Amino acid sequence: MGGTAPVVDMQGISIAFPGVRALDGVDFRLFPGEVHALLGENGAGKSTLIKALTGVYAIDDGTITVLGARTSFGTPAEAQASGISTVYQEVNLCPNLSVEENILLGREPRRRGAIHWREVRRKAEEVLDQLQLGHIDPRSVLSSHSIAIQQLVAIARAMQIEARVLILDEPTSSLDADEVQQLFSVIRTLRDRGVAILFVSHFLEQVYEVSDRMTVLRNGRLVGEYLTAELPRMGLISKMIGKELDALAELEEAESRRQPDRTDQTLFLQAEGLGRKGSVQEVTFTVHDGEILGLAGLLGSGRTETARLLFGADRADQGQLTIRGTSRALRSPRSAIDRGIAFSSENRKEEGLIGDLSVRDNLILALQAGKGWWRRVPRATQDELADRYIKALDIRPSGKDTLIRDLSGGNQQKVLLARWLITDPRLLILDEPTRGIDIGAKTQIQKLISSLAADGMSVIFISAELEEVLRISDRIAVLKDRRMVADIPNDNITMEDVMTVIAGTNA
Amino acid sequence: MSVLTRTPAPLDRPRMTRLRGKARYAPTLATMGLFLAMFAAGAVMYPGFLSGQVFLNLLIDNTFLIVLAVGMTFVILTGGIDLSVGSVVALSMMIAAALLQAGWNPAAVIALVLLTGATFGLLMGLVIQVFEIQPFIVTLAGLFLARGLCYVISVDSITVTDPFFTSMAQARIPLVGTLFVSPGVVIALVVVAVAFYVLHQTRFGRTVYAIGGGESSALLMGLAVPRTKVLVYGISGLCSSIAGILFSFYSLSGYSLAATGLELDAIAAVVVGGTLLTGGYGYVLGSLTGVLVLGIVQTFISYEGTLSSWWTRIVIGALLLVFILLQKLFTRKVRLT
Amino acid sequence: MSALLRHRLTWPVLALVLLLLLNQLFRADFLSVRVQDGHLYGSLIDILRNGAPTILIALGMTLVIASRGIDLSVGAVAAIAGAVSCMYIYSSPEPASLQTAATGVAIAVVAGLALGAWNGFLVSVIGIQPIIATLVLMTAGRGLAQLVTDGQIISVSNDSYQAIGAGYFLGLPISILIAAAAFGITGLLTRRTALGTLIESVGINPVASRLSGLDARTITWTVYVFSGLCAAVAGLMISSNVTAADANNAGLYIEMDAILAVVIGGTSLAGGRYSLVGTLVGALIIQTLTTTVYTLGVPPEATLVFKALVVIIVCLLQSSRARTLLSRRRRPVTEPSRPKVAA
Structure with a gap:
C-alpha cells in the first residue's frame, strides 16, 4: 500500500471538551481498498475521531486531508457530499419507509416534478444486486427487516452515493453469526472495489477476520498503527488496556488487601447460571460478606448487563439468584434495594445524577426513596448526613446546596457513592466508578472501596481498566462475548493471565 | 471463522416503536372496516339510511373538517401537533365576513384569507423550528392569538350577504339520479387529492414521513428537515383558512366563537384514521375516513331521536381512546424480535 | 443585586407590579381597597x-408539569364537577339545605379524584404520552358534563353552595x-414531606430515579389525582x-x-424544578x-391576544438556550457540561 496515497489523512487531531481532553494529537490514515479497524476501550476517543472526520465536531487542532485536499466539514451532509459515509450501530435510516426509499431518500429520480418510482426501484435493485443483496425486496418496509439487513441497506445507501470512504461504527454488535458473515462479504466486495473502510468493533475475532490494518487509541492518544497480520491478540489487548502511567505512582501507596479466599465469611449472594435473553448468559459466582468481586472483560462483554441483572434493573429469565440463602427473583431495583443491594451505574449522567437538584437532595435520594414520600428525612438528619459524607469523601465544593450538575465528574461520582452508602447496603455494585474522573479522586474512591469491604460490605467492582480490577478485587469473574467464562481467585495472577482468558484459547 | 470463535449473542435490539410490514396499513384498514360496519348497522336499524345521499351528506356536512384533518395529518406525520386550527378557521371566517361586508371582491377576499392562514402557520413553524419550543405551546399561543384577533375584528356575528358566497352555499352539483354534492365537497376532495400527491409523489412529502420516522436520521441523511418542519405548519395554516372559507360557504356568517374545539375533532379524525401521534405512519385517505367515522357518529345520533347531541363528544372521546390504545398495542408488539 | 436579577421569580414579580402600576395610572382608585358592609372591596380583591379557580388548577398543573407531564383535561373536569354537584343539589328533595350542599361538594370531589386517577392510569400504567x-x-x-346536566344549564339556589364562589368570611371572599x-x-x-423533591427527581431524570429505588409510577399517578382534585374544587367555585x-x-x-401561569412562574415545560409561588404570581x-x-377600554375579549403575546415572549425568554445553541452549535449539547468547580 506504500505507493498509493491515503484517501483520508488526519494529522495531530486534538479536541477538548470542557474538562476532558477527548483527543490529543492523534494521527490517522486510511487507504483506498483497505479495511482499517479502529480500536480502543470506552473513552479512548474512537467515536470522537469519527465525529471529527465526519464534521459532527469541530477540531481544535490538527489537519484533515481528504483525497489530497485539506478540508473541514461543517456538517455530516458536507462530509457525505465529499464521499464519506457513516453507518452507525443504531441504524440511522427511517424504519417507517421502504427499503428502496431509504436507499434513495433525498435523491429520488424525478419526472416532471413527481418522484419516478419505477426508476427509484430500478436504482435500488441495481445497488442491492451489486452488493449481492438481491434477495431483499426493495418495496418492503425497513422495520420489517432485522437490524443486520437494515445495516446492509444503510451500506447500500452509502454505495448509492458512491462513497469513497465507508465508516462502520460497531456494525456487528447486534448481529448473529450468519449476519456477520453476510456483512463481511459485503465489506470485502466493497474493499475489492477500492472503497476505504473504517471498521470499529469491540469483537476482536471479527477485527482479526476482516481487517487489514488497525489503529489503537487509548485515553484520547494514539497508541499506534499496526498491520493486523503482524500484531497478535495478546499484544493488541495489552495495547488497548495498557497501564495507566499516572496510576502507577499511586499503586505503591494503595497496597492491596487482596484475600482470595473468603469462604469462611457468610455467603451473601449466589448466582447460578443467571442470564437474560439477548443480554448476558451463564453468570455463576458467589459473593461473601466483605468480599470484592471484580468483573473483567472487554467493552461489550456483558459487564454492565450482569450488574443490571443483579440489581433487578433488567429481569433475569434464566438461572437462579440466592440472597442470604433464600432464592429471589428481583423484579425491580426497589426489590433489590430492599434486599440490601445497591448499584451505581457507569452512566452517571443518564442513570445517576438528578442534575437540577442539590448535592443534598441527591445524597439522600435513595434513603428517601426507601422511606416513601410521606416520611421525609428530617432536615437536621439531611444536614448531618450531608456534612458527614461531604467530609468523609472529600466532596468539593463542600456546599450542600450546590447543584450537582455544577460539580466535576469525580465529585459527582463521590456523591452517587455516598447516596448508596447512606442506605448502608450489604452489597455495593459499582460499574466503572472511576471512569472519566481525575487521578486524585480515583485513588480516593479505590481506597474507600477497600475500607468498605474491610468493614464487611460486599462489593462487585467493574472497570475497563484491568489493572485496577486486579489491584482491588479478591476474586475476578471474567466475561467474554456476553458470557461468564471464568472465576479466578486473585492469587498472584497477572494481567497477562486474565488477558489470556479474555483473548480465548486460540490466541 | 474458526470453530472456537463464539459469536456474541444478539444485544437487546433497540426498542422499535414502529409498525412493521403490512401492519402499517392495519389501523387505516380498521377504520375503513369500522366505517363500513357502522354504515351497515345504520342501514339495518333505520329505514332510508342506506342511500347514496346519506353518504354524500356526510361529506357535505364535514367539508371543513376534511380539509382541517388533511392539514393536521401533515403536522402529525412529522410528530408535531397544531392546536390553533379551530381558531384560525374562526379568524378566516371573520376576516372574510368583515371584508365582504366592506364591499371587497370575493376573489380578493379569498386570496387574502388563504394568504393570512398560510403566513400564520409559517410563523408558528418558524418559532417552533428556530427557538426549539414545543409545537404544543407555540400553537397554543396561536390558538389564543387567532381567537383574540377574531374579537378585535368584531365581537358580534357578521352575516355574509355576498352573492358569490350565498350562491356557493346554495349550489348543488347534481350527480347520477337525485344525488348531489355541494361545491365545498369538490374543493375538499381536491385538497385531499393534492395532499395525497404531495405526500406520496414529491421529495417534500417523503421528507415529512422521514422526519416522523426519525428526525435525527433524516438530518443525517441530508434531508431538508428544518424547511420541511416549518412548511408543514404553513400547510396546516393554509388548510385551516381553506376550511374557514368552506365553513363560511356553509354558515354564511363570521362569528368569533365559531369552530371552538374544532382542533380536537381534527386531531381525533386523524388519530381515528390511523395516523400515529408519534409521527411517521398515516395517510390522508385514512384521515378522510376518520372524518367520515366522526360524521356517521353524528348522523347516528340525529337518527336516534332519543340520543342527545353530547353523545357525539363522548363517542368521539371513546373512539380516540380506543384508537390510542390500539396504537399502543401495535407499537408494543413490533419490538423487533 | 445580581443574585436578585437572576432569581427566577424576579421577572414575573416585576411584570406583575408593572401591570398593577399601569392600571393605577389609568384608574386612580385601582389599588385602593375599601370596606363595605364588613366586606373588602376593590380591584385587587x-x-x-x-x-381563584385558575390559581387552584395551576397548583395541580404545576406538580403535573414538574413530573414531565401535562393535564389538558382540567377544564372538562371542572365542568363535570360543577355539573354533578349542581345536578345533585337540583334534584335533591331539600335543595337548599347545608347537608345537600355538602353532599354535592363531596360527590364533585370524588368525581375529580376519579377522573384524575383515570388520567394517571393512562399515563403511568398504560404508558401513553400525557x-x-x-x-x-x-x-x-x-x-x-352535558350528559349529567342533560344539556341544560342547571341553576341552583342554595346559600351554602353559593358561598363557595360568592360568599364572604372574615371580610374576604371565600x-x-x-x-x-x-x-x-x-x-x-x-x-x-419528600413529595416535592421526589416529583422533581422523576421529572428531571426518570431513569436515575427508578435506579435509586423511587416508585415513579405511584408518584406520577399521585400528581394526576391531585390535579383532578384541584380541577374539581375550581369547578365548584366556578359553578357556585x-x-x-x-x-x-x-x-x-x-x-x-x-x-400559562405555570410557565410564566418559571417552571419549565420539560419538567423538574417547580415553584408554587411562581405559579401563583403567574396566575395573578x-x-x-x-x-x-x-x-384600558379594549374589548375584554381581546385579552386572548395579549395572553398569546405573553406566551410567546415568555417562551422566547425561556429558550435563551436556543440562542446560545445558535452561537455554538458545533458542539452538540450531548457533550459533558462544563464543570464549574475543579475537583
Missing part, C-alpha cells in the same frame, strides 16, 4: 377572587380563602359563583390559562392582564 392521554378526557369530558388554603396545603404537603352549572362554558380554556399576572385590558 376582584383580581384575587376571579383568579398530552395524548389527557386529550381523551378533554374531548369527552364536556360531553359527559373563594380567595379556599385558594389560599389550597396553596398553603400544597406547599406544606410537597415541601414538608354563577349558581349554575354550564357544561359548555364552565372552565373553557382554563387549562390553557393554568399552563394572567388575571391582572384581563383586568388591565378592561381598564
Whole structure:
C-alpha cells in the first residue's frame, strides 16, 4: 500500500471538551481498498475521531486531508457530499419507509416534478444486486427487516452515493453469526472495489477476520498503527488496556488487601447460571460478606448487563439468584434495594445524577426513596448526613446546596457513592466508578472501596481498566462475548493471565 | 471463522416503536372496516339510511373538517401537533365576513384569507423550528392569538350577504339520479387529492414521513428537515383558512366563537384514521375516513331521536381512546424480535 | 443585586407590579381597597377572587408539569364537577339545605379524584404520552358534563353552595380563602414531606430515579389525582359563583390559562424544578392582564391576544438556550457540561 496515497489523512487531531481532553494529537490514515479497524476501550476517543472526520465536531487542532485536499466539514451532509459515509450501530435510516426509499431518500429520480418510482426501484435493485443483496425486496418496509439487513441497506445507501470512504461504527454488535458473515462479504466486495473502510468493533475475532490494518487509541492518544497480520491478540489487548502511567505512582501507596479466599465469611449472594435473553448468559459466582468481586472483560462483554441483572434493573429469565440463602427473583431495583443491594451505574449522567437538584437532595435520594414520600428525612438528619459524607469523601465544593450538575465528574461520582452508602447496603455494585474522573479522586474512591469491604460490605467492582480490577478485587469473574467464562481467585495472577482468558484459547 | 470463535449473542435490539410490514396499513384498514360496519348497522336499524345521499351528506356536512384533518395529518406525520386550527378557521371566517361586508371582491377576499392562514402557520413553524419550543405551546399561543384577533375584528356575528358566497352555499352539483354534492365537497376532495400527491409523489412529502420516522436520521441523511418542519405548519395554516372559507360557504356568517374545539375533532379524525401521534405512519385517505367515522357518529345520533347531541363528544372521546390504545398495542408488539 | 436579577421569580414579580402600576395610572382608585358592609372591596380583591379557580388548577398543573407531564383535561373536569354537584343539589328533595350542599361538594370531589386517577392510569400504567392521554378526557369530558346536566344549564339556589364562589368570611371572599388554603396545603404537603423533591427527581431524570429505588409510577399517578382534585374544587367555585352549572362554558380554556401561569412562574415545560409561588404570581399576572385590558377600554375579549403575546415572549425568554445553541452549535449539547468547580 506504500505507493498509493491515503484517501483520508488526519494529522495531530486534538479536541477538548470542557474538562476532558477527548483527543490529543492523534494521527490517522486510511487507504483506498483497505479495511482499517479502529480500536480502543470506552473513552479512548474512537467515536470522537469519527465525529471529527465526519464534521459532527469541530477540531481544535490538527489537519484533515481528504483525497489530497485539506478540508473541514461543517456538517455530516458536507462530509457525505465529499464521499464519506457513516453507518452507525443504531441504524440511522427511517424504519417507517421502504427499503428502496431509504436507499434513495433525498435523491429520488424525478419526472416532471413527481418522484419516478419505477426508476427509484430500478436504482435500488441495481445497488442491492451489486452488493449481492438481491434477495431483499426493495418495496418492503425497513422495520420489517432485522437490524443486520437494515445495516446492509444503510451500506447500500452509502454505495448509492458512491462513497469513497465507508465508516462502520460497531456494525456487528447486534448481529448473529450468519449476519456477520453476510456483512463481511459485503465489506470485502466493497474493499475489492477500492472503497476505504473504517471498521470499529469491540469483537476482536471479527477485527482479526476482516481487517487489514488497525489503529489503537487509548485515553484520547494514539497508541499506534499496526498491520493486523503482524500484531497478535495478546499484544493488541495489552495495547488497548495498557497501564495507566499516572496510576502507577499511586499503586505503591494503595497496597492491596487482596484475600482470595473468603469462604469462611457468610455467603451473601449466589448466582447460578443467571442470564437474560439477548443480554448476558451463564453468570455463576458467589459473593461473601466483605468480599470484592471484580468483573473483567472487554467493552461489550456483558459487564454492565450482569450488574443490571443483579440489581433487578433488567429481569433475569434464566438461572437462579440466592440472597442470604433464600432464592429471589428481583423484579425491580426497589426489590433489590430492599434486599440490601445497591448499584451505581457507569452512566452517571443518564442513570445517576438528578442534575437540577442539590448535592443534598441527591445524597439522600435513595434513603428517601426507601422511606416513601410521606416520611421525609428530617432536615437536621439531611444536614448531618450531608456534612458527614461531604467530609468523609472529600466532596468539593463542600456546599450542600450546590447543584450537582455544577460539580466535576469525580465529585459527582463521590456523591452517587455516598447516596448508596447512606442506605448502608450489604452489597455495593459499582460499574466503572472511576471512569472519566481525575487521578486524585480515583485513588480516593479505590481506597474507600477497600475500607468498605474491610468493614464487611460486599462489593462487585467493574472497570475497563484491568489493572485496577486486579489491584482491588479478591476474586475476578471474567466475561467474554456476553458470557461468564471464568472465576479466578486473585492469587498472584497477572494481567497477562486474565488477558489470556479474555483473548480465548486460540490466541 | 474458526470453530472456537463464539459469536456474541444478539444485544437487546433497540426498542422499535414502529409498525412493521403490512401492519402499517392495519389501523387505516380498521377504520375503513369500522366505517363500513357502522354504515351497515345504520342501514339495518333505520329505514332510508342506506342511500347514496346519506353518504354524500356526510361529506357535505364535514367539508371543513376534511380539509382541517388533511392539514393536521401533515403536522402529525412529522410528530408535531397544531392546536390553533379551530381558531384560525374562526379568524378566516371573520376576516372574510368583515371584508365582504366592506364591499371587497370575493376573489380578493379569498386570496387574502388563504394568504393570512398560510403566513400564520409559517410563523408558528418558524418559532417552533428556530427557538426549539414545543409545537404544543407555540400553537397554543396561536390558538389564543387567532381567537383574540377574531374579537378585535368584531365581537358580534357578521352575516355574509355576498352573492358569490350565498350562491356557493346554495349550489348543488347534481350527480347520477337525485344525488348531489355541494361545491365545498369538490374543493375538499381536491385538497385531499393534492395532499395525497404531495405526500406520496414529491421529495417534500417523503421528507415529512422521514422526519416522523426519525428526525435525527433524516438530518443525517441530508434531508431538508428544518424547511420541511416549518412548511408543514404553513400547510396546516393554509388548510385551516381553506376550511374557514368552506365553513363560511356553509354558515354564511363570521362569528368569533365559531369552530371552538374544532382542533380536537381534527386531531381525533386523524388519530381515528390511523395516523400515529408519534409521527411517521398515516395517510390522508385514512384521515378522510376518520372524518367520515366522526360524521356517521353524528348522523347516528340525529337518527336516534332519543340520543342527545353530547353523545357525539363522548363517542368521539371513546373512539380516540380506543384508537390510542390500539396504537399502543401495535407499537408494543413490533419490538423487533 | 445580581443574585436578585437572576432569581427566577424576579421577572414575573416585576411584570406583575408593572401591570398593577399601569392600571393605577389609568384608574386612580385601582389599588385602593375599601370596606363595605364588613366586606373588602376593590380591584385587587376582584383580581384575587376571579383568579381563584385558575390559581387552584395551576397548583395541580404545576406538580403535573414538574413530573414531565401535562393535564389538558382540567377544564372538562371542572365542568363535570360543577355539573354533578349542581345536578345533585337540583334534584335533591331539600335543595337548599347545608347537608345537600355538602353532599354535592363531596360527590364533585370524588368525581375529580376519579377522573384524575383515570388520567394517571393512562399515563403511568398504560404508558401513553400525557398530552395524548389527557386529550381523551378533554374531548369527552364536556360531553359527559352535558350528559349529567342533560344539556341544560342547571341553576341552583342554595346559600351554602353559593358561598363557595360568592360568599364572604372574615371580610374576604371565600373563594380567595379556599385558594389560599389550597396553596398553603400544597406547599406544606410537597415541601414538608419528600413529595416535592421526589416529583422533581422523576421529572428531571426518570431513569436515575427508578435506579435509586423511587416508585415513579405511584408518584406520577399521585400528581394526576391531585390535579383532578384541584380541577374539581375550581369547578365548584366556578359553578357556585354563577349558581349554575354550564357544561359548555364552565372552565373553557382554563387549562390553557393554568399552563400559562405555570410557565410564566418559571417552571419549565420539560419538567423538574417547580415553584408554587411562581405559579401563583403567574396566575395573578394572567388575571391582572384581563383586568388591565378592561381598564384600558379594549374589548375584554381581546385579552386572548395579549395572553398569546405573553406566551410567546415568555417562551422566547425561556429558550435563551436556543440562542446560545445558535452561537455554538458545533458542539452538540450531548457533550459533558462544563464543570464549574475543579475537583
